[in-house]
Amino acid sequence: MASGLRVPQFAQWSDLLERAAKTAPSAFSGDRLRNLHEGGWQDSGEPSALVTPVDQTGLGYLSKVDERTALAAVGYAHEQHGQWAGVPLAERRARVAAAVEAMTAARDDLALLLAWEIGKPWRLACADVDRALDGVRWYLDNIERMLATDADGRPFQRCPLPGPVSNIASWNYPMSVLVHAELVQLLAGNAVVAKTPTQGGAFCLTVAHALMHDAGLPVTLLSGDGSTLSSALVRSAEIGALAFVGGRDNGGKVAAQLVDTGKRHMLEQEGLNCWGIWEFSDWDGLATHLRKGFEYAKQRCTAYPRFVVQRKLVDQFLAAYLPVVTSARFGHPLATAADDEELPQLDFGPLISAAKAAELRTKVDEALGHGAIPLYRGSLAKGRFLDGQDTSAYVAPTTLLAPAGASRLMHEEPFGPVDTIVVVDTQAELLAQMNASNGALVASIASDDEELAGRLAEHVQAFKVGVNKPRSRGDREEPFGGRGGSWKGAFVGGVHLVHAVTQGPQDELLYGNFPNYNRYPDV
Template sequence: MIVKPGTAWTDAYAGCLRAAPEAFHDDRPLNRWGGGWRRDGVAGTARSPVDGTPIMAPPRVERATASAAVRAAADAHTAWARTPLPARTRRVRAALDEFRAHRDLLALLLVWEIGKPWRLARADVDRCIDGVAWYAERIADMLPGRTPLPGPVSNIASWNYPMSVIMHALLVQALAGNAVIAKAPTDGGVTCLTLATALATRHGLPITLLSGSGAELSGPLVTAPEIGCVSFVGGRTAGGRVAAGLIDSGKRHILEQEGLNCWGVWRFSDWDLLAGQIRRSFEYGKQRCTAYPRYVVQRELFPDFLDAYLPAVRAVRFGHPLAVPSADSDLEDLDYGPLINQAKAVSLTWSFDDAVTRGGIPIHRGSLADGLFLDGQDTGAYLAPAAILAPPPSSPLFHAEPFGPVDTIVLVDTEAELLAAMNASNGALVASLACDDEETGRKLGAELRAFKVGINRPRSRGDREEHFGGIGASWRGAFVGGELLVHAVTLGPPGERLDGNYDTPVR
């Protein structure tokens, strides 16, 4: 196996230098603030999770630089908020045309920086383009009676979807009349996000892009008085720190946090349907907020479930996303590549082993020998699919989302036990029920603490007009999706209360 010619990291970075020389130097990407690209911050070193290839690390700025950048973004916000909507829409559409022209380069950067297989990397770029284009067509109908926020929107998001989550949000927020700030994810995606920012800002969009540690930048990007809204996507630990910074501020916020998304199996018999859904659930190694890592199964159905589950999980394909047998071969259609880094793979391996030591039952443990790799390549960030029955309550796998290709299975005997097991994490973004009788499924689904519930189908974040949010500790603040996203980043009539989750208020 070889890396497909033309897809090496050096090819990808050379493409960045050609496409946006203003945003990249030979040795590092730049930060953007105050209307220009700046060689500030301390450039570190990084390695691709794909095979350990050295890649560009985020140039980390200090708190004082971030504070200056926020003040500059506030000035840009004042001017941009006065820009007529037709002009804003033209500029956003011009940015989308740039993304289309550089689609494969953006996708290739996602492969190297965060390990997405080629098909999923291109889909991430396409979802950003198509989603923002949908808003550009309809934004005029969403804004009557609404005005931009009093200050820019600050975006802090995880590394797994730089285009379809982070850049999508930035462009819609700008379309609605706001200047926007993005903190580049520390763990991966900075080069892709830098290129996309360069392609957008050459058309006058007011985007600030900063790199740095959360501890260093959380003050300026969360609590600065200039900030009009904080939009966060990530885990509960980091989300809790952001929420703590918002206490008593009254600041608009959108805090999307993780939950243990569960798939219940109750009075069910269509095992071929479920087997296909199990296989697809391993896309991107379950490294997404709407992955399903927990199956809650009626005990008497467990033999049939196992007959469907094991062939499906054994069919999952993983490995080096750019490995091919010959130069003229197409890239392989893999379900997932590496995890985000070796530390994550080591941590999940430890959690699995510890759960078994404490009494969990390993029902499947794949081998890296089943993956598609280059001879002698670094495979430290890879983890084969695994599943454990009855994880012990003392294990992190019992109550937390693994964010990797590890499933847990819990057996139950009653509907009450089913609901209790599926609601174990005090709120989730999505849940699904496999149930032959849809009326029974809907009745049970109404008791689940998840924002979206599917009956015999998975649910996802969604695109365009579909609303998205969370229940319990999985979300705080305004919901998004469709007109709700626009409402979340604009001001409506006095006294307006936005649709959202305020069960766990910031105050």
């Protein structure tokens, strides 16, 4: 049956690419992205094709630089850093504010670029851009007091790091994680170097960095493979700090490269975030949280893909959960009815690539082979797609009961719309199953007895543990970090982010998850 859906003209890639090139003319060579280094946009690097997960069509080309080019770029960024560190705070604030306002004017196109590049539904793409810009506005209003104390709140005028901050981030939140962090680092007096994620977000980041560069900010943006650029972006003596967001495999490699450098670092890694459900009855309230949890196919570090449920509550939990998972709205993030110019309100679109979708399906099959029970296996036939559209990057919602210990889904974050449910009989089992991944970023306990939930939360190895509510990365004053293998280095968020990228007194011990000590702020 024909779907009757189409992509409105203003949202089609050809029109969007033309507008992006007009916004940042120096950053584009046709449909090929230039790199920003040594003071301007360069035609350096080898072309590498970019394909959208939305329908597998080509978007254009990255230009991947080699190690020599990256080392030269870092050297120039170090020179920029020395100059920028001497710029008065009032001038830094004015230039960052100008970049924020320029991005505000380009907000809709930045969001549309995210929809095509990483498959983010329109509402969530807009939220990614808005959250970045609103967050930086808050720092613009509060930066003076953040630069005036050490990590223990003692008066001290902080100064920039010895060199620029290197940023290596995953593809899923280009604006609200990567660009947001860079703008705060710049506000604090540091030049910044960023690597575009190879899996997606390069066009959005190119336009954003062009606007930052136009505002007079010392920014460098390079494309390339992590293995090729690691000596420049991770180990270079000219780098003052490293901010990394990604999986544990790559994070572990980065951490190993940092061991002998003594370099300031913030390594955010994945963890299996869990809801624990014990002596609980507010199922309508939980269902509201569950529905929101399917946003962006759970491709975020604070998604909740694991539910650990007291045995006597399993039937009631499923009565609340199954209507949510079966009604999740997914499909082409920009496809509308023929007579409609409003973009669709979906929970999620594709995974980041057809390869990741195939990998997740393999993990599901593996879990089933080890004895997991398929409670729900959605069908792509329920999705909203264009006629004849390639849907190889899409995965329908799936729920598995009791995955075996031998299956990867028992211990690893799926990073997709696949949930697992584990049934327990004791509080000790509840905690053991919630701590299955050696640390997490967030977790939650659902219980009518909030005092009990608070006691249980003390034993959950997650940085933030909610009681009858989910936790998230947070904004503004709220700190963010991880426990166990989910984080290494200084925590971020609010004053902690500013402290992580500035120098305080010699006896200062930053809050963080470090090899020799841990200091956790009140979260």
